[in-house]
Amino acid sequence: MLKNVLRIVIALIFIASGFVKAVDAVGFSFKLEEYFSPAVFNMPFFEKQALILAVLVVAFELIFGFFLLIKSQLKFTLSMLIALCVFFAFLTFYSAYFNVVTDCGCFGDALKMEPWQSFWKDIVLLVGLLILYFLYRNEFNEPEEKTPFKKYLSAFAFLTMVFVINWGITHEPIIDFRDYKIGTDLNIEKHKIAKDPSEFKTYYSLKNEKSGEVLEVNQDDYVNDKKYWEEGSPWIIDEAKTSSKLVKQGYESEISKFKPETADGIDMTEEILKAPKSVLIFAYDPKNANINILAQAEAKLSQQKDALILGVSTDPNTFKTINNAMMDGTAIKTIARSNPFVLTLEKGKIVDKRSAEDYIKQKN
Structure with missing residues (x-):
């Protein structure tokens, strides 16, 4: 009973993690x-293949998470998930220890996790998988029951994954977990x-030229103690x-970076947020945006x-053919993923957001 509960819980975690990604x-x-x-790792070649790798990782999590849920190919499934956990534990440890990537993206934008939180989450999952491997070891060679229900469920799950x-x-x-979801009022x-x-404070690194002692002192203590700065x-x-x-x-929101x-x-x-209606077309990577789509979207705008x-x-x-404005590319990416995309605001409230291609096809 206990091992089945543990198996289902871990499987659902992998499925949830894979789904939001x-x-x-x-x-x-x-x-x-x-x-x-x-x-970080200085692998420029893989940057160009990032989307393909992202899809592979997502599919890996979903497929093997689903297999674990239905107890399919259990030995192979557990081995693959253990390998995945080891890989992610390395990435999250590296991120946390060297403070290079502040959010691993383990649960996309649905749940933000700090690097050390992500690392310990991976360690807990890894321990859980190792326990499952030990508990189920005697069942690895047993013939698997393949029912029509399992086949139909697997086919449905696979098609759903591909569609999403x-x-x-x-x-x-299809589900927007970001701060810029439709209905958000940017003014609010x-x-x-x-x-x-x-709130931030400046911390000074001070060295005593006589004793060689080194101290880290915050701005308030530095100002209040004249021994640090007197002649x-x-x-x-x-x-x-x-x-x-x-x-x-303070209050965290990506909307703080909205500044065309x-x-x-x-x-x-x-001006944008006070206008009765604002229609903005964004491109975070204009050099690689489809020129025809840009031109058609501009014409419709x-x-x-x-x-x-x-x-x-x-x-x-x-x-x-329309006025240009500038904004940081990373900040644009937090609004929508298409390059380009169109954002419609009414008095600062997001009423529509879609790829430029879908905007062109939209009936007026």
């Missing part, structure tokens, strides 16, 4: 790109951010080791009446 495989590929970047992954890649995620979110901001003080600030640390976590600017640096956020129309990208010359 399957919904947004493109978003998970962005996370893999972070791991392959020069700042494909929809998220070719359109937008920005008010919450302003009302409860995060003739032996304490010298090491600027290279001065850091800023979070001391109070003109090429001259003029912030257009307020130009037909919009009584709306603020704006093209937002990382290049001030992306859009040819």
Whole structure:
């Protein structure tokens, strides 16, 4: 009884983890790109293959999580999941120890986990899988019962997986776990951010030139104790080791990064959020965006009446027939995954969000 409960729980964790990544495989590929970047593993070739690898990892989790749930090919399934856990434990440990990737993306945008939380989650799963391997070892060679129900359920699960992954890649995620979901009022979110901001303090690394002693002192203690800064003080600030640390976590939202600017640096956020209707086309990677799609979307946007129309990208010359604005590419990626996509706001509230290709096909 206990081993069946443990098996089902672990299987559901893998299925849940795989599902939220399957919904947004493109978003998970962005996370893999972070791991392959020069700042982490420096594997530029794999950056280009990130989406393919993301789909493979997602499929791996879902398929073997499902196999574990229905007790199919148990020895092979447990072996594969143990290998997967070892792999993820290495990645999360590396992220946590060297502080290079702050969120592993284990549960996509549905559940944010800090690096050490992700690592210990992987360790707990690994221990659970090893226990299951030991408990089920005597059943590995028993013939597997293959019922019609299992076959139909497996076929349904596989087709569902393919549909969900494909929809998220070719359109937008079928379930939106991000801060920019339809119905979100950006004005309200920005008010919450302003009302409860995060607080940071500067920490100085001080070295005593006489004794060689090294101290780390926060900005308040430094100012309040004149021995650190009075004339003739032996304490010298090491600027290279001065850091800023979070001391109070405020209201967190990716919407804090929503800040379209003109090429001259003029912030257009307020104008966009106060307009009765704003229709914005975004491209986080304009060089690789489909030129025909961009042109058709621009043409359709130009037909919009009584709306603020704006093209937002990382290049001030992306859009040819509408006004251009600039925004950080990573910040654009947090809004939607398509390149390009169209966002519609009414007085700052998101009322529609879709890929530019779907926007073109949409009836007025």
